[in-house]
Amino acid sequence: MNEIAQPHDRLFKALMSHPETAGAFLQECLPPEVAKLLSPEPPQLVDGTFVEDHLRLYYSDRLFESKTITGKPLLLYTLVEHKSHEYEKVAWQLFQGIHAFMDQKTREDKNWRKLPAVLPLLLYHGAQEWRIPNELMFLVDADEALRPWLVNFYFPVVDLGPIPNGQLSQHARLRTGFMALKYGTRSPQEQMEALEELIDALLETPELLLTISIYLLTTFPRMTEEHVRLVVRRVKPQEEAEMMSQFAQEILAKGKPEWAALVRQEGEQKGKAETLTRQLQYRFGNLPSWAFEKVSNAKPAMLEEWSLRILDAP
Template structure:
C-alpha cells in the first residue's frame, strides 16, 4: 500500500540471496501480492471492519491525499466494531501526518461522540510525541530549533495558534520563560483545554 505502484517479486526465491548452484535445492513458492493502490476505495472489501482497515492502510503513506479521503474514512469507520475503531484511530494518529489534533477529534466526534474525551485522553501522548517529531523535523529544515526546550516551546506555540488563533503577549511571555517540565505539562493540558486560560491555569 505504498505511495507508488509496487514492483516486487511474487516468488520466494527472488528474495533469497543464495549462490546459483544452491538454488535448485532451495524451497520455492509463489504468493499473491495485492497492491491496494490499484483498487478503488469502495471496492476494497465488502466486510466493514476489513474495508476500514484496508482504506486506512492504503493512505497511510500518501500524505498528499489524506485530507481528501477523510470523508470516506469517516464513512468506513461508522461500520466498524468499537475495538476496531479504537485500534484504527490509534493507527491513524500514528501514521497520518496530515491529521492534526483537531481533525482526529472531529473524526471521533462524528463516529462515536460518546468516546471523544476517553479516546482523546488515550491518544494524548501519541499526538504530543508526533507533534514533537514534526516540530523537530521542521526545526532542522528551517534551522530555528536549538535544543529540546526551544523545540517544545515552538511546538506548544504552534498548537495554540492552530486552535485558538493569535496567541496574546502574556501567553507568549509565559512560554518563552517556562522550563521544560512546565512546557510539557502545558502540552498535555492542551489536548482537552477549551481556552488559553485552561492551558496555563495554576494547578494546586
C-alpha cells in the same frame, strides 16, 4: 521497533488479533483454490515474530495456524511490507521467515517425522504499484534447465494500492483497517483527501475509532487536533472529551510537543470537573446521571462560572 514501522505494525496486529477478521483476511487474500481448502474454524494466531531485528523497520509478520478440510495442519505466514515502494528481495525475507519457523519447529520436536505446510503471503501497502515477480527463483541466477531442481516457491501478493477503497474487503473491520494502511504511506495531500472516506468507514466500525485515529495521527503529518475532533464528533460524539485526552497522551508520548497544551487543558478540565462535582454533592446530595454528564462535558470557563455560582446558590 523503529517508530516509522511501529504504527503500521500495531494496526495490522490489532486487526489480526480478532479471529473473525483474521479468517476473513485469509479467505479473501489467498488464492481461491487454497481458500476453499481451509477448514471453517477461525485460524489461531501463533505468538512471536520471525523477522530479524534489523529488518523490523520495513516488515511485520503474523503466523496463523489452521487446518485443511481434510484435517491436515496448514501454517499461513503473512509478511507486511511497510516500504512506500516495492522491494525486489522480499521473497528472500519470506524464505527466511519460513526457515526460522521450521527450524524452531524441529528444535522443539526432535522426533518429528513430517513438517506442516507453510504458505507465504505478502501484504503490501506502499504508494508504488507492486510489479516484482512473486517467486523465490526471481532472485536466483541459474540456467533454465536447472530450475526444476532448485528450491522455489510462489507467494500471493495483496497490493492495496490499486484496489478501490470500497472493494478492499467485504469484511467491515478489515476494509476500514486496509483503507487506513493504504493511505498510511501516501502523500499528505492524498491522505487528507481520503479523510472523509475513512470517517465513513469508521461509522461502520466505531469500535476501531481509537486504534485507527492513533494510526492516522502517527502517519498523517497534516492531521491536527481539529481533524481529530472532527473524526470523533462524527463517529462517537458522546466520547469526545475522553478520547481526545487519550489521543493527546498517546501522541505526546511519541514526541510531539504540540499536543502538550491539550494534555494540560484536559488535565485542568478534569480537575475542575471533579472539584465542581464534589461541591454539588456536598451542597445538594446525590446527583442525577445527567448532571455528571453535563459537568464532565463542560468547557473549563463554564466549569469555573458554575463553581462561583454554587457559592450563592440557595
